[in-house]
Amino acid sequence: MRPSMPNSLSTADEGRPAVLPARRFRPRLVLTLAAIAAVATCVAAGNWQRDRMHAKESLRRQYDAAATAAPVALASLPAATDWPSLRYRPVVATGTYLADRQIFIDNKVAAGRAGFHVVTPLSLADGRVVLVNRGWIAQKSSRATLPEAPPPGAATVQGRIAIPAAGYLELKPESASGSIRQNLDPTRFAAATGLAVLPAVIEATVAPVPDDGLLRDWPAPDFGIEKHRIYMLQWYALAALAAGLWLFSFARRWRRAR
Numbered sequence: 001m002r003p004s005m006p007n008s009l010s011t012a013d014e015g016r017p018a019v020l021p022a023r024r025f026r027p028r029l030v031l032t033l034a035a036i037a038a039v040a041t042c043v044a045a046g047n048w049q050r051d052r053m054h055a056k057e058s059l060r061r062q063y064d065a066a067a068t069a070a071p072v073a074l075a076s077l078p079a080a081t082d083w084p085s086l087r088y089r090p091v092v093a094t095g096t097y098l099a100d101r102q103i104f105i106d107n108k109v110a111a112g113r114a115g116f117h118v119v120t121p122l123s124l125a126d127g128r129v130v131l132v133n134r135g136w137i138a139q140k141s142s143r144a145t146l147p148e149a150p151p152p153g154a155a156t157v158q159g160r161i162a163i164p165a166a167g168y169l170e171l172k173p174e175s176a177s178g179s180i181r182q183n184l185d186p187t188r189f190a191a192a193t194g195l196a197v198l199p200a201v202i203e204a205t206v207a208p209v210p211d212d213g214l215l216r217d218w219p220a221p222d223f224g225i226e227k228h229r230i231y232m233l234q235w236y237a238l239a240a241l242a243a244g245l246w247l248f249s250f251a252r253r254w255r256r257a258r
Contacts (some may be wrong), residue, residue, distance in 0.1 A: 016065070046234075057223075097151030117134075131197060131198075149213075
């Protein structure tokens, strides 16, 4: 007869409850890494929106300051001028319009009517050229016929300095020689014409004498400060939510492990 194998529980241990090894609490690595990545991404996006908001606030202060500033003579500004710092600044320029280089910026709407912005280069006495957005004009019944907006020749322009956007959308490749343009780009205009065009544009605010009939109603720009503020708060809230969900999961697993 084979001897019986000893029981895992000795006779002395009979009647005692089995002691299980203590459970060690370990946060799930994947969940933790995902939470860290989510918080970092949301905070980075919130910081980007915060920086954009501050930049737009700076532009707003620049616009408000320019509204009360005295006009500056364009001829007194050197070629190395920091033009973006003069954005919205009132300016006066005297020169001669180059009628043969006039262009029309398409897809401009005023009072529900389609039209163009009439942009004419103004040649200064020192040889530099500045593009002048003379105002809005309605398009003809046929787009094949350009509206008539002849420049006055020699003129003194009163307006404000504008800096055209560097990035823009083009619906189709643009001809460098056509009179109708999709966007106002001084750099491209200079390359196409060979003129020493300044990187800034003058938006005319005062009608010439006699009046050319163009509409010069430049609305205050929408800086979008509140939009960036809302997006910033949303991203920070999402970061807080991701951190809160991780802490909630951490607390549940910790209580179960006790």
